[in-house]
Amino acid sequence: MKFLAGLVQVAVATKVVFDSHYPLDKGSTGFAISKSRTAAVRFHSLPASDDACESEGLTVSHVTFAMDTSYAAPGTVLQVGICSSVNDEPNCARSDLPGRISINTLSEQFEFNWSPTSQIVLAPSTDYWFTVGSNAQDRDRVPIWLEGTKEFNTDNDPKNKVMFAFTETQDGPWNVIFGGENRVVNSLQVFAN
Incomplete structure (x- = not known):
């Protein structure tokens, strides 16, 4: 019973830091990820809380993102990570990305779930990038990072x-593709506690 109570407490403590929503069921577009083409989505961490546990930031628990893997070549591996933002650009290269995810399922829409192997603490009210690369070399056999459906604009993202x-x-x-009205970015959900 104590174990179950602990699980409930952890689940309640997890917060959504960023959500660009899941892609459309059919007809989603996206960005091809290959050995030479890496992509990233910038998000802003939550502001500091009055809670002493959160005043120094939240720790990333996991990240989810959707990809079209239907044409991915056997042995394709995604390289993922969270990078700081410097001069409005990701402060990392693909060789810096710690996460490795093998593509084992071929699907027009597959949700990946990545948990960092080492702790990533998001400082309050700070810009970060979630970055995805891959080892795919054949341009016809690459995974595609699908766009989310949430539109960002001056109402929900006034500072771009x-x-x-x-x-x-x-x-x-x-x-870097700078902001505009009613823009979408790739599917990404960042969770922290």
Whole structure:
């Protein structure tokens, strides 16, 4: 019974830091992820709480994101991680990404769930990037990071904190797509406690 109570307490303590919503059931578009094409979504961490446990930030528990893996080549591995933001760009290269996720399911829409192997504490009211790369080399056999359905605009993102960025070469320079009205970014949900 104590174990069950502990699970309930952990579940209640988890907060949604960012959610761009799940993609459409059919007809979703996205960004092809390959050895040379890495993509990232910028999100803003929650403000500090009056709770002493949260005043120094929340710890990432897990991240979910949706991809079209239906054409991914056998042996394709995703490289994922959370990076700081410097000058409105991800402060990391694909070689810095600690997470490795093998693609074992071919599907037009598959939800991946990644939990960091080492603790990532999100400082309050700070910009971060969730970044996805892969080892796919054949442009016709790559996974596609699908777009979420939530639209960001001046009402829910007045400071244009939510952005999308990508590279066109391995560890190449970041190309940042700055905000606009009713924009969408790739599917991403960040959970922390």
